[in-house]
Amino acid sequence: MRQLQSILLAIVLLSAFGLHAARPSAAKAISFTKIDGRHWLTSPDGQPFFAHGITHVNNTRVKIDFAKISKACKALGFNAYGYGCPEQLRTDMPFVESWNHLVPISYYRGKDNIRFLDVFDPKIQAKLDNGVKASCFRSRNNPNVIGYCWTDLGAWPLENPSGRNWVDFIRNLPGDAPGQKAYRQFLNGSKGKDDQARDRAFLRLIAREYFRVVGGAQRKYAPGRLVFGERFGVSKLSRFTTMAPEVLEEMLPYVDGIAIQPPFQSGFPKEQFDKIYKQTGKPMILCDFAVRFKDGDKDIRSWKPEENSVAAGKAYAEYVKAALKTDYIVGVFWCNPVDTAKGFGKPGVKQGFFGDGLTERPGLHQSVKEINAFRDRMTPKR
Numbered sequence: 001m002r003q004l005q006s007i008l009l010a011i012v013l014l015s016a017f018g019l020h021a022a023r024p025s026a027a028k029a030i031s032f033t034k035i036d037g038r039h040w041l042t043s044p045d046g047q048p049f050f051a052h053g054i055t056h057v058n059n060t061r062v063k064i065d066f067a068k069i070s071k072a073c074k075a076l077g078f079n080a081y082g083y084g085c086p087e088q089l090r091t092d093m094p095f096v097e098s099w100n101h102l103v104p105i106s107y108y109r110g111k112d113n114i115r116f117l118d119v120f121d122p123k124i125q126a127k128l129d130n131g132v133k134a135s136c137f138r139s140r141n142n143p144n145v146i147g148y149c150w151t152d153l154g155a156w157p158l159e160n161p162s163g164r165n166w167v168d169f170i171r172n173l174p175g176d177a178p179g180q181k182a183y184r185q186f187l188n189g190s191k192g193k194d195d196q197a198r199d200r201a202f203l204r205l206i207a208r209e210y211f212r213v214v215g216g217a218q219r220k221y222a223p224g225r226l227v228f229g230e231r232f233g234v235s236k237l238s239r240f241t242t243m244a245p246e247v248l249e250e251m252l253p254y255v256d257g258i259a260i261q262p263p264f265q266s267g268f269p270k271e272q273f274d275k276i277y278k279q280t281g282k283p284m285i286l287c288d289f290a291v292r293f294k295d296g297d298k299d300i301r302s303w304k305p306e307e308n309s310v311a312a313g314k315a316y317a318e319y320v321k322a323a324l325k326t327d328y329i330v331g332v333f334w335c336n337p338v339d340t341a342k343g344f345g346k347p348g349v350k351q352g353f354f355g356d357g358l359t360e361r362p363g364l365h366q367s368v369k370e371i372n373a374f375r376d377r378m379t380p381k382r
Contacts, residue, residue, distance in 0.1 A: 028044040028143040029044060029143065029145070029224045029225055029226075030042065030043060030044060030094060030143070030144075030145065030146050030147065030226060031226065032226065032256065032257070032283055032330070033048055035048060035380050035382070036380075037327055038326075038327045038328075039283040039327060039328050039330055040330060040379070040380070041094075041146065041330045041331065043094075044143045046382065047382065048379055048380045048382055049079060049094075049379060050324060050330060050331060050375050050378070050379060051079065051080035051094060051146055051285070051330065051331030051332075051333070052077075052078055052079060052080060052320065052331065052332055052333070052371075052372060052375060053073065053078045053079065053080040053081045053082055053093070053095075053333055053334070054073065054078065054081060054082060054333060054334045054335075054336070054337050054353055055081075055082030055083055055084050055096075055287070055288050055333045055334065055335050055336065056082070056083075056084040056335065056336050056337065057069060057081055057084060057085055057086055057089060057337050058084050058085060058086035059084065059336065059337065059338075059340055061340040061341055061343070062338055062339075062340050064337060064338065064358075065358070066086060066088040066089055068358055069089075069337060069354075069358055070089060070092050070093075072354065072358050073093075074093075076365055076368050076369055076372065077368070077369055077372025077373060077375075077376070078093070078368075078372065079093060079094070079372075080093050080094040080095060080096075080146065080331065080333075081093055081094070081095040081096070081333075082095070082096050082287060082288065082333030082334075083095075083096040083097070083098035083149050083287060083288075083333075084098070090139065090142055090144060091142070091144065092144075093144065094144045094145070094146045095144055095145065095146060096145075096146050096147060096148075096149055096228075096285070096287065096333070097135065097138075097139050097145050097146075097147070097148045097149070098135075098148065098149040098150070098152075098231075099131065099132075099135045099149075099150060099151075100150075100151055100152045101131075102127075102128055102131040102132070102150075102151070102214075103115075103116075103117055103128070103151050103154070103210075105151060105154045105155045105156075105162075105166070106151065106152045106153045106154060106155070107153055107154070107155040107160050107161045107162040107242070108153060108161075108344065108346075109162070109344055110162065110344055110345075111162050111163050111164055113344060114155055114162050114164055116164070116166050116169035116170075118170065118173060118177055118178055118179040119179070119206060119209045119210045119213065120170075120178040120179040120181070120182040120209055121177070121178040121179065122178070125213045128213050128214055128217065129213060129217045132214055132217035132218055132221060133217060133221045135148070136148075136217075136218065136221035136222040136225075137221065140221075140222065145225060146226065146285075146331070147225060147226030147227060147228050147256070147257065147285075148218060148222060148225060148226070148227050148228065149228045149229070149230075149231050149259045149287055150214065150228075150229055150230050150231065151230050151231065152231040152261070152288075153231060153232075153233045153242050153261060154230055154242055155242070156203075156207075156230075156242050156243075156244045156247045157241070157242060157244045158196075158199055158200065158203065158244075160242070165203075166203065166206050167199045167202050167203050167206065170182070170183050170202070170206065171183055182205070183202065186201075186202055186205060190202075200244075200246055201246075203244065203246050203247065204246035204247075204249075204250060207244075207246060207247040207250040207251065208250045210250075211229075211250050211251050211253075211254050214254075215227070215229070215251070215253070215254025215255070216254070218254065219254070226256045226257060227254065227255045227256050227257070228255060228256070228257045228258060228259035228285060228287070229251050229254065229255035229257075229258070229259060230242075230247070230251060230259065231259045231260075231261055231287050231288065232248075232258070232259065232260055232261065233260075233261045233262075234260060234261075234262060234263070234269070234272055234276075235263050243276075248279070248280070252280060252282070255282065256282065256283075257282050257283045257284060257285060257330070258276060258280055258282050258283070258284045258285075259284070259285055259287040260273070260276065260284055260285070260286055260287065261286070261287055261288040261289065262286055262289050263303070264289065264290045264291065264292050264302055264335065265291065265292070265302065265303055265304060265305075266291050266306065266312075266315030266316075266318070266319065267315075267319075268318070268319050268322035268323065270322065270326070273326065273328075273329070274326075277326075277327075277328045282328075283328050283329070283330045284328055284329050284330070285329070285330055285331040285332070285333070286323065286329060286331065286332045286333065287331075287333055288333060288335045289319075289332060289333065289334065289335060290316075290334050290335040290336065290351065290353070291306060291312045291315045291316040291319065292305040292306070292312070292351050293305050293306040293307065293308055293309050293311065293312035293351075293364075294306070294307055294308060295308075295309070295349075295351065298339070298349045298351070299347065299348040299349050300348065300349055300351050301342075301347070301348035301349075302351075308362075308363070309361040309362050309363050309364040310362055310363030310364070311363070312361075312363070312364055313361070313363040313364035313365070313366065313367030313368070314363070314367055316334075316364065316367060316368070316371075317367040317368070317370060317371040319332075320332050320371045320375075321371060321374060324374070324375060324378055334353050335350075336350050336351065336352045336353065337352050337353055337354055337358075338352035338353070338354050338355075338356070338358070339351055339352045339355075339356075340352065
């Protein structure tokens with residue numbers, strides 16, 4: 001009886017002082033450091049590094065020999081995996097943890113597959129909290145977690161390729177829905193605004209509530225971990241971006257860094273990246289990137305692909321070198337390990353870094369070896 005009373009007393013004291021018996025994710029974690037004006041990732045043992053690897057290694061559309069791809073990646077000098085790292089490789093090298101299913105608003109899903117949620121609904125908020133919790137607990141003891149990313153290329157802007165937006169969704173909810181009630185309350189205080197300004201202002205409130213729930217859960221369940229938040233897309237051609245200003249501003253208090261998916265083409269968009277860094281003041285990862293190239297008669301759907309893998313390798317190396325020369329980009333991840341279907345019923349081939357059977361792409365792999373050696377020379381020894 002006395003032993004039970006002692007245990008109960010200990011629990012009460014721990015709770016009273018805001019302590020918890022197990023916070024393993026805060027013990028050993030990858031973090032940021034700044035050396036001579038440049039941001040770096042830092043391993044749990046204090047070594048700065050620039051992450052370079054491949055995303056989607058767990059791609060379910062193809063069978064991959066994980067032991068073989070681990071060996072191949074390390075032989076090329078890769079030192080990390082991006083998001084979509086399979087369980088079998090999560091103790092192999094650092095990786096990016098992510099989720100993309102809790103709020104399925106990635107614009108590439110197509111209009112019929114996008115599903116906005118009433119983020120003002122307590123029941124939806126509870127589901128989001130539990131979803132973030134599950135994602136965090138999956139890797140909470142793993143020191144290889146670089147950080148967490150959230151929804152990929154979300155249809156945040158009022159005008160986006162999906163043809164739908166979150167404001168319209170809330171506005172059209174039934175009268176007794178929590179979101180509809182929040183919208184009517186908002187309208188009562190927004191007299192005099194034009195339609196576009198009013199919708200942007202309400203988009204801000206949606207983002208504020210969303211990040212309060214998701215960002216708060218992220219900090220609660222993965223304390224001490226780096227958070228990169230939404231995976232934003234930018235395009236230097238159409239100037240379209242999923243980074244609506246109101247959304248970015250509401251996300252910033254909940255994240256340590258910014259995750260960007262640039263267009264898959266050569267030519268480092270330094271002006272765009274500099275602008276984002278100036279706006280946010282936070283380090284960036286290029287979480288999903290590649291330079292696509294022509295490959296026989298394969299339907300590689302990309303704007304102005306390089307002529308072959310040799311040209312793509314040169315362009316990619318120049319891109320990564322330019323990223324290394326910034327003060328704020330801390331990692332770059334090539335999109336897709338091997339050729340797969342596009343998904344979501346879309347035509348064309350999603351090109352991979354390796355050829356069939358994890359074979360070498362002429363020129364590309366040699367360029368990656370060289371850029372990884374350059375990365376190692378640039379990285380501070382500390």
